[in-house]
Amino acid sequence: MILAIARRELTSLFLSPLAWSILAVLQFILAYLFLTQIETFIAFQSRLAQIENAPGISDIIVSPLFGNAAIILLLVTPLLTMRVICEERRNKTLALLLSAPVSSYEIVLGKYLAIIGLIGCILLLVCLMPLSLLLGGELDYGKYFCNALALALLVSAFTSVGIYLSSIASHPTIAAIGSFGLLLLLWIMDWTANTQAGESELLEYLSLLQHFQNLQSGLLDSADVVYFILFSLGFIVLSILRLESDRLNQ
């Protein structure tokens, strides 16, 4: 049932030009950034060779690539998630799901899986780029996988926030703006944490960026992984509750 909903959602996404254009634009920008990182690496290569224990291509090319991808996905995910529930409500197609023998959690999870499926394509393309470096160098696989995992977890968190805001908003644009604002806030939260000594710890813990960077540095801390899983789960549960309450007071 979840799969049927996810499949329909993905079909609709790929039938519209939105998914294709996002894939194309993202790939273009990320490839450009990837190339500039290689450019930088080649420029510094001779100097790096003289330093002992110098950062290798994994540090100079792979980590920044994933970092950039994270920021771009922060912009893009709200665009992908804005329509999922909001548009069904606007087009009155939600009635079809509500009167079918499907429970709310299946609806939300189906939608979540569909978006993850599409973003999975983007992730795959991002992950393939560093592998091309194997032609002329070596990768730190541990760090590479940590980066990929970090990005996957981060995107899952983005998606769940986007779906929740899509379930509240009355218009897709509002959902997009709302989820973008919320994600950006969570992203930059620890900027203030660094300057103000007082409440820094809580803000630092809440910040998405902090956990993402921890994982990116190659430190696979279960606390960070659990943070992302709880974060996604929390917003998925909120979306389910929101759909349930729709029936009670419309």
Place this chain on the structure above:
Amino acid sequence: MTVLIEAQNLYRYYGDHCAVEDVSFSVAKGEVLGFLGPNGAGKTTTMQMLCGNLAPSAGQITINNHDLLDQPLQAKQSLGYLPDTPPLYRELTVYEFLEYCARLHRVPFRQISKHIHKALARCGLETVSQRLIANLSKGFQQRTGIAQAILHNPEVIVLDEPTVGLDPLQIQEIRELIKELGADHGIILSTHILPEVQQSCTHVQIINQGKLILAETVPGLNRLMTTERIKLVTRQPIEAEKLQSIEGIDSIHSEQDNHYVIHYHLDHQIAEKIAACVLDNGWGLEQITPIKKSMEDIFITLTQTPAT
């Protein structure tokens, strides 16, 4: 007779506004229940509650022996619903859309294609099955909505204004289809087209301001409609007492100058007696017409005086 839908004491509030108040009814297999009411009477709200799109504020709904709140999945399994706006994904073709609906309703994988073809044939959609829903006319979209509701062969079918946007020929076809489906399903349909109820329903309910004001079988309704009245037009004003003395006349209402409506309960040759009386008194008979009470009349009298 198996009772398929049972609604008991349904209430629904929107804030302080009570949209549906103490509505109870049941539909058995083989019955087609017509839900009539003016705009904003609570028809759609009631239907949404029956289909689990809205939770009732109070009351109980049982569909095919499953309580809608306690066992929503089993109850909805035997339910086909066409909302007032057909729920269509415009970017899919008719076939793709129906395939998705079949999956949603857990139609076994091997039977999906069989079910779809049956629904397509029943709703006359074979020729457009490979076209995008967005490009279809309103009538075809409405039929796709109906196909979606009957696709998984549910015991209970709820149709909210199914003939809206169809041309007269299609309306006729859909009414025939509803009659045919009514034989082995329980159907509820809402409409404000009164002849539709007479044509395709076995039972009728009129709802106004959230309350049920009439629940009748269609033959019962037809009997109601044969209350006898005669319209009389004369040249001179009549003396009501003289006419009143004719046996069988209940009352005489003066509508305007020399226009009268006479209510009576005996149906034999009353017109003749009235005519003779008018001629005897030299009032000048201009017109004498029996009035058959139409469904519209019943509808209007019932909905305009809600307290009675």
